[in-house]
Amino acid sequence: MSLNARLESHGRTTLVISEGRLDFGACAGFQAALEKALASAGTLPAGLLIECAGLDYVSSGGLRVFLLAARAAQRTGVTFALCALKPSVNEVFALSGFNQIIPTFADRAAALEQLP
Amino acid sequence: MNTALPARAVRTVSAPVHALADLLVGRDGPYARAFDNLVLALIVLSVVSVVLQVTADLPAWATQILRITEFLVVAVFSFEYVLRLVAAPRKLAFIFSFYGLVDLVSIAPFYFTGLDVRYLRVLRLLRLLRVLKLQRRILETTVAERTRELADRNLALEQAQKQLKAELDIARALQIAILPSTFPSKPGCDGAARMIPASTMGGDFYDFIELPDGQIGLVVADVSGKGVPAAFFMAVSRTNLRELAIHHPEPGECLASTNDVLCTQNPMDLFVTVFYCIFDPTTGVLRYANGGHNPPCVRRAAGTVEMLNAAGGLVLGAMPGSRYPNHTVQLNPGDRLVLYTDGVTEAFNPAEEAFGVERLINEICAHGDGTASDLVDRICGSVANFAGLAPQSDDITLTVLGWYA
Numbered sequence: 001m002s003l004n005a006r007l008e009s010h011g012r013t014t015l016v017i018s019e020g021r022l023d024f025g026a027c028a029g030f031q032a033a034l035e036k037a038l039a040s041a042g043t044l045p046a047g048l049l050i051e052c053a054g055l056d057y058v059s060s061g062g063l064r065v066f067l068l069a070a071r072a073a074q075r076t077g078v079t080f081a082l083c084a085l086k087p088s089v090n091e092v093f094a095l096s097g098f099n100q101i102i103p104t105f106a107d108r109a110a111a112l113e114q115l116p
Numbered sequence: 117m118n119t120a121l122p123a124r125a126v127r128t129v130s131a132p133v134h135a136l137a138d139l140l141v142g143r144d145g146p147y148a149r150a151f152d153n154l155v156l157a158l159i160v161l162s163v164v165s166v167v168l169q170v171t172a173d174l175p176a177w178a179t180q181i182l183r184i185t186e187f188l189v190v191a192v193f194s195f196e197y198v199l200r201l202v203a204a205p206r207k208l209a210f211i212f213s214f215y216g217l218v219d220l221v222s223i224a225p226f227y228f229t230g231l232d233v234r235y236l237r238v239l240r241l242l243r244l245l246r247v248l249k250l251q252r253r254i255l256e257t258t259v260a261e262r263t264r265e266l267a268d269r270n271l272a273l274e275q276a277q278k279q280l281k282a283e284l285d286i287a288r289a290l291q292i293a294i295l296p297s298t299f300p301s302k303p304g305c306d307g308a309a310r311m312i313p314a315s316t317m318g319g320d321f322y323d324f325i326e327l328p329d330g331q332i333g334l335v336v337a338d339v340s341g342k343g344v345p346a347a348f349f350m351a352v353s354r355t356n357l358r359e360l361a362i363h364h365p366e367p368g369e370c371l372a373s374t375n376d377v378l379c380t381q382n383p384m385d386l387f388v389t390v391f392y393c394i395f396d397p398t399t400g401v402l403r404y405a406n407g408g409h410n411p412p413c414v415r416r417a418a419g420t421v422e423m424l425n426a427a428g429g430l431v432l433g434a435m436p437g438s439r440y441p442n443h444t445v446q447l448n449p450g451d452r453l454v455l456y457t458d459g460v461t462e463a464f465n466p467a468e469e470a471f472g473v474e475r476l477i478n479e480i481c482a483h484g485d486g487t488a489s490d491l492v493d494r495i496c497g498s499v500a501n502f503a504g505l506a507p508q509s510d511d512i513t514l515t516v517l518g519w520y521a
Binding site for chain 2: 024027060061063064067068071095096097098100101
């Protein structure tokens, strides 16, 4: 497994701590982890925050997983955001325009302040 | 000298016995089935016989027949026991295995009591355990059947996989075949492109589009994900973009329209990064817009390389209504434009290092003086050399435009 995802609860926000490489082989597992995190969100308002401090690489398939999660969150009314992106991953987000549709924060504290 | 003799003698005797064991109790022995059936018949016969002896008060002639029967049964069972022992790769393991003990118990009482079956009632009753020999037969038959079924299923799976692979190979060939193989012939410029698909079907594509006003549209794109869905989405993206390019003189508006169409034809939630530019071969003006793609490079005639400002919009297919700003850059005589997908910069070598943007720029610097086709060959060759034996994980796509005025 090239990617590790660990779930933590912070008030009404589920924090997903992701570490490793989100390459083609890791996409299905990561998608399942995010779906599980979304399903476990309780009553609204609720948040889903993905901490990317340990995330070294995101493939185009990996971007798709973020997009699917953002859409699913929008459908269910959950606030979705990312935080602590490494410069290389941040570049991918900026280049693909994903930072235009998914809010990103500098670090966990800044994100938790804004999320429910 | 003398010690060798008994060993040779044993071998001389054991060879025919081994051959016989292979014939009669070997797993694929030609007479194994027949011998098995004989043993089965004798098991039934002997069990009936034992039951009769114990329960019924029989006349002397009947007892005599049963004694002969018993003699016959034990003879065959003993013979079978010896053969199984010979055939067993580990003798002791066989003797003390469950069925080895069952076999032994089936014949041992006879030898202990001699031909006189009135002795030792308990030992006689032990012969009823011969029923257990039946169980072995049932078990062995079941295992053989299951093994055969499994083999059949494996074969079917293998064939299905072969067929699937053949179909995927055709699909890959089609994917490459729909890409244009020649650059529109315009005085003063040339172009070349190559797409090298990874082993799994990917979704890279490039395109040259002859626009009605004499300008040329160039596209390089990369669909997210892999496999058949990505390949289909690539075909849909390419067709729509090509169609819409004819009606949109501005690249940004063309991408916006294409994005809106793709968002309605996207059941798998895929997306595609697209760099689209329109080149005017009479003036050298290049107008472009970017939907989440890697920034292209321009090599100036002097040998310097600059990355184009690729600030743009979201990847296509992700969200309807996305907007894509237009940019313009002036190409001068001798300049080259290099479009590529991340399969180039993220080609890995066996040490898991990426080819990277820097190596790409160095290649463009060093070899940009020739034709567009030369530069494509140079870069592809350099990437292949770099990757060595490492498997190609992503499609590699390159497009080069040269302007000579």
